[in-house]
Amino acid sequence: MLMTMYLTNWAFRRVLSTNDTIIHMSPLSYNSCGCYSLESIFHTTLQCFYNQQCTDSTNAFKSIKMSFLSRSRFTINQTIESLVNELMTEEVKYDIDYRNYFDGCSPSLCIYSYIDEANVIEGVTKLIGWYGSLVRLFVE
Known part of the structure:
Protein backbone atom coordinates (compact mmCIF):
# COMPACT_ATOMS: atom_id res chain seq x y z
CA MET A 1 0.00 0.00 0.00
CA PHE A 42 -7.82 5.50 -8.80
CA HIS A 43 -11.61 5.41 -9.14
CA THR A 44 -11.84 8.52 -11.30
CA THR A 45 -11.85 8.29 -15.07
CA LEU A 46 -9.87 10.24 -17.62
CA GLN A 47 -12.90 12.42 -18.41
CA CYS A 48 -12.05 14.87 -15.66
CA PHE A 49 -8.48 15.32 -16.86
CA TYR A 50 -9.74 16.48 -20.28
CA ASN A 51 -12.10 19.08 -18.76
CA GLN A 52 -10.50 22.31 -17.50
CA GLN A 53 -13.33 23.07 -15.05
CA CYS A 54 -13.01 19.60 -13.52
CA THR A 55 -9.21 19.65 -13.43
CA ASP A 56 -8.71 23.15 -12.04
CA SER A 57 -10.99 26.14 -12.44
CA THR A 58 -8.19 28.53 -11.40
CA ASN A 59 -6.12 27.51 -14.47
CA ALA A 60 -3.08 26.72 -12.33
CA PHE A 61 -3.06 23.24 -13.92
CA LYS A 62 -3.93 22.72 -17.55
CA SER A 63 -6.23 19.95 -18.73
CA ILE A 64 -5.04 17.36 -21.24
CA LYS A 65 -5.77 18.17 -24.88
CA MET A 66 -8.34 15.95 -26.59
CA SER A 67 -5.95 15.36 -29.51
CA PHE A 68 -3.79 13.30 -27.17
CA LEU A 69 -6.67 10.87 -26.58
CA SER A 70 -6.99 10.07 -30.28
CA ARG A 71 -3.41 8.70 -30.27
CA SER A 72 -3.86 6.67 -27.08
CA ARG A 73 -5.03 3.09 -26.73
CA PHE A 74 -6.81 4.05 -23.51
CA THR A 75 -10.37 5.35 -23.61
CA ILE A 76 -11.76 8.37 -21.83
CA ASN A 77 -13.98 6.11 -19.68
CA GLN A 78 -11.15 4.03 -18.22
CA THR A 79 -10.25 4.48 -14.59
CA ILE A 80 -6.86 5.74 -13.48
CA GLU A 81 -6.43 2.42 -11.65
CA SER A 82 -6.72 0.49 -14.93
CA LEU A 83 -4.04 2.71 -16.46
CA VAL A 84 -1.73 2.18 -13.48
CA ASN A 85 -2.37 -1.58 -13.59
CA GLU A 86 -1.18 -1.55 -17.19
CA LEU A 87 1.79 0.65 -16.16
CA MET A 88 0.45 3.44 -18.44
CA THR A 89 2.10 1.63 -21.33
CA GLU A 90 0.78 2.56 -24.74
CA GLU A 91 2.67 -0.01 -26.77
CA VAL A 92 5.22 -2.74 -26.14
CA LYS A 93 7.68 -3.48 -28.90
CA TYR A 94 9.82 -6.52 -28.35
CA ASP A 95 10.56 -7.68 -31.89
CA ILE A 96 14.34 -8.03 -31.94
CA ASP A 97 15.96 -8.69 -35.29
CA TYR A 98 19.72 -8.98 -35.01
CA ARG A 99 20.15 -9.46 -38.76
CA ASN A 100 18.61 -6.03 -39.46
CA TYR A 101 20.80 -4.52 -36.74
CA PHE A 102 23.92 -6.12 -38.22
CA ASP A 103 22.97 -5.09 -41.76
CA GLY A 104 22.24 -1.56 -40.59
CA CYS A 105 25.62 -1.20 -38.95
CA SER A 106 27.43 -3.12 -41.70
CA PRO A 107 30.70 -3.59 -39.90
CA SER A 108 33.62 -4.47 -42.14
CA LEU A 109 35.43 -6.30 -39.35
CA CYS A 110 34.43 -7.88 -36.08
CA ILE A 111 37.10 -8.56 -33.46
CA TYR A 112 36.72 -9.95 -29.98
CA SER A 113 39.57 -9.51 -27.57
CA TYR A 114 40.07 -10.50 -23.97
CA ILE A 115 42.71 -9.01 -21.71
CA ASP A 116 43.73 -11.27 -18.88
CA GLU A 117 45.09 -9.21 -16.07
CA ALA A 118 46.87 -11.86 -14.03
CA ASN A 119 48.34 -10.57 -10.83
CA VAL A 120 51.45 -11.60 -8.90
CA ILE A 121 49.56 -13.68 -6.33
CA GLU A 122 47.86 -15.69 -9.05
CA GLY A 123 51.22 -16.28 -10.77
CA VAL A 124 52.91 -17.43 -7.57
CA THR A 125 49.97 -19.71 -6.78
CA LYS A 126 50.20 -21.33 -10.22
CA LEU A 127 53.96 -21.85 -9.85
CA ILE A 128 53.50 -23.50 -6.46
CA GLY A 129 50.77 -25.71 -7.92
CA TRP A 130 52.98 -26.78 -10.82
CA TYR A 131 55.91 -27.39 -8.50
CA GLY A 132 53.69 -29.51 -6.24
CA SER A 133 52.54 -31.53 -9.24
CA LEU A 134 56.11 -32.12 -10.41
CA VAL A 135 57.31 -33.13 -6.94
CA ARG A 136 54.39 -35.51 -6.57
CA LEU A 137 55.06 -36.96 -10.03
CA PHE A 138 58.76 -37.66 -9.27
CA VAL A 139 58.24 -38.87 -5.71
CA GLU A 140 55.72 -41.47 -6.65
Missing part, protein backbone atom coordinates in the same frame (compact mmCIF):
# COMPACT_ATOMS: atom_id res chain seq x y z
CA LEU A 2 1.29 3.45 -0.85
CA MET A 3 1.65 6.01 1.90
CA THR A 4 0.17 9.46 1.35
CA MET A 5 2.05 12.61 2.19
CA TYR A 6 -0.57 13.64 4.74
CA LEU A 7 -0.54 10.24 6.50
CA THR A 8 -4.28 9.77 5.97
CA ASN A 9 -3.87 6.05 5.41
CA TRP A 10 -1.07 5.15 7.88
CA ALA A 11 -0.40 5.95 11.53
CA PHE A 12 2.60 5.69 13.80
CA ARG A 13 2.26 3.04 16.49
CA ARG A 14 4.61 2.87 19.47
CA VAL A 15 5.59 -0.56 20.78
CA LEU A 16 7.32 -0.69 24.13
CA SER A 17 9.83 -3.44 24.71
CA THR A 18 12.03 -4.15 27.70
CA ASN A 19 14.90 -1.94 26.54
CA ASP A 20 13.65 0.16 23.62
CA THR A 21 10.68 1.91 22.15
CA ILE A 22 9.98 0.73 18.61
CA ILE A 23 7.91 2.75 16.16
CA HIS A 24 5.83 0.84 13.59
CA MET A 25 3.57 2.08 10.82
CA SER A 26 0.10 0.55 10.69
CA PRO A 27 -2.62 1.12 8.09
CA LEU A 28 -5.68 3.10 9.12
CA SER A 29 -9.21 1.89 8.55
CA TYR A 30 -12.21 4.21 8.50
CA ASN A 31 -14.97 1.72 9.35
CA SER A 32 -14.17 -0.37 6.25
CA CYS A 33 -14.45 2.72 4.04
CA GLY A 34 -11.69 3.14 1.47
CA CYS A 35 -11.60 6.91 1.96
CA TYR A 36 -8.04 7.59 0.92
CA SER A 37 -7.05 10.27 -1.56
CA LEU A 38 -5.13 7.75 -3.66
CA GLU A 39 -8.16 5.46 -3.89
CA SER A 40 -10.38 8.33 -4.96
CA ILE A 41 -7.94 9.17 -7.77
